[in-house]
Amino acid sequence: MVFDRVQKSYDGETLVVKDLNLSIGRGEFLTMLGPSGSGKTTCLMMLAGFETATHGDILLDGQPINNIPPHKRGIGMVFQNYALFPHMTVAENLAFPLEVRKVGKSEREEKVNRALDMVQMGAFGGRRPAQLSGGQQQRIALARALVFEPELVLMDEPLGALDKQLREHMQFEITRLAHNLGITTVYVTHDQTEALTMSDRVAVFNDGRIQQLAPPDELYEQPQNSFVAQFIGENNTLMGTVKEITNGVALVELDDGEVIDAKPVNVSKPGDRTLVSIRPERVEINKDRLSPDAHLIHAEVLEFIYMGDIYRTRLRVAGNDEFVIKTRNAPDQRRLKPGEHIEIGWLPDDCRALDAR
Numbered sequence: 623m624v625f626d627r628v629q630k631s632y633d634g635e636t637l638v639v640k641d642l643n644l645s646i647g648r649g650e651f652l653t654m655l656g657p658s659g660s661g662k663t664t665c666l667m668m669l670a671g672f673e674t675a676t677h678g679d680i681l682l683d684g685q686p687i688n689n690i691p692p693h694k695r696g697i698g699m700v701f702q703n704y705a706l707f708p709h710m711t712v713a714e715n716l717a718f719p720l721e722v723r724k725v726g727k728s729e730r731e732e733k734v735n736r737a738l739d740m741v742q743m744g745a746f747g748g749r750r751p752a753q754l755s756g757g758q759q760q761r762i763a764l765a766r767a768l769v770f771e772p773e774l775v776l777m778d779e780p781l782g783a784l785d786k787q788l789r790e791h792m793q794f795e796i797t798r799l800a801h802n803l804g805i806t807t808v809y810v811t812h813d814q815t816e817a818l819t820m821s822d823r824v825a826v827f828n829d830g831r832i833q834q835l836a837p838p839d840e841l842y843e844q845p846q847n848s849f850v851a852q853f854i855g856e857n858n859t860l861m862g863t864v865k866e867i868t869n870g871v872a873l874v875e876l877d878d879g880e881v882i883d884a885k886p887v888n889v890s891k892p893g894d895r896t897l898v899s900i901r902p903e904r905v906e907i908n909k910d911r912l913s914p915d916a917h918l919i920h921a922e923v924l925e926f927i928y929m930g931d932i933y934r935t936r937l938r939v940a941g942n943d944e945f946v947i948k949t950r951n952a953p954d955q956r957r958l959k960p961g962e963h964i965e966i967g968w969l970p971d972d973c974r975a976l977d978a979r
């Protein structure tokens with residue numbers, strides 16, 4: 623499935639999808655992740671055929687999607703407002719997509735029961751949607767999208783109404799099922815943990831554009847711009863100006879005058895303003911573990927929190943009071959005290975010099 627230079631405007635003026643190029647492989651689990659209003663649902667609606675692209679093409683198996691009538695697309699869908707048929711029971715709701723596809727009665731019953739069990743709703747087949755809670759309705763909507771084992775499933779925040787435990791169970795069930803049945807899945811969420819744990823690849827959306835498209839580990843380890851770095855996972859950021867770039871290492875002068883090493887990712891030359899970003903777990907407080915010529919900078923300990931497996935320490939670094947470091951609870955790891963002054967550093971590769979937007 624391919625989005626080829628797709629743009630979308632609802633009012634003929636503003637583009638809510640600006641230039642979307644995306645190719646989704648057969649059997650792939652791809653997640654669209656991004657803040658509210660970034661265009662995720664719009665993209666899903668175009669895939670489903672409920673909205674048309676203003677420019678560009680969407681191809682399914684090489685065919686422009688507009689030429690395929692919706693009922694022939696074999697797409698299972700769960701939308702943000704999971705509308706079930708109110709006049710049908712839960713079991714009838716699930717049997718419906720099977721009836722449309724002429725599945726015989728006994729096979730139908732078997733599949734309906736299996737789908738109900740999957741969402742832990744086995745006892746609710748005889749109820750009507752109005753007699754269910756929001757989260758239960760959402761689970762039924764999910765079961766209905768998967769019951770006919772479609773080749774392609776589109777899911778728009780399908781787990782939003784569920785509590786944490788059930789959500790984690792369903793995340794596992796959905797990915798297991800999708801992989802076992804070889805279903806191609808396009809999944810929309812604004813929950814980054816969900817995106818990282820479930821997906822083969824994640825497309826990070828902002829403002830109608832894909833900011834980065836990558837497998838979860840790459841997204842976390844190698845954010846390509848400051849939006850992605852700040853949107854995915856916890857991150858420390860400092861502002862500065864590039865002094866020089868030599869041998870793939872940028873020397874950055876922070877706004878308080880201190881100098882650090884960073885990997886130049888989204889900066890090109892001396893004088894460029896930059897936002898440098900570093901993960902809390904990559905900050906080193908023990909300089910013996912760094913190379914002798916690493917640049918160290920000064921930090922004041924503001925808060926120390928014992929969290930069992932890790933220590934979480936909040937520092938003041940170059941005027942930033944929210945600089946957080948995580949250190950493993952290990953015999954050789956010192957517990958820091960508020961008010962203490964220390965030096966911190968990192969490997970240049972762990973600190974990324976990004977655009978200063």
Ligand SMILES: Nc1ncnc2c1ncn2[C@@H]1O[C@H](COP(=O)(O)OP(=O)(O)OP(=O)(O)O)[C@@H](O)[C@H]1O
Pocket residue numbers: 632633638656657658659660661662663664665812
């Ligand atoms: N039917 C519509 N008519 C006009 N504008 C719309 C319509 N649907 C969405 N929009 C606008 O398009 C933009 C993208 O909306 P979209 O629903 O795709 O965002 P989203 O990423 O799914 O957000 P959320 O996480 O809140 O669901 C928004 O600015 C929204 O107001």
Ligand SMILES: [Mg+2]
Pocket residue numbers: 662663664702778
């Ligand atoms: Mg949406």
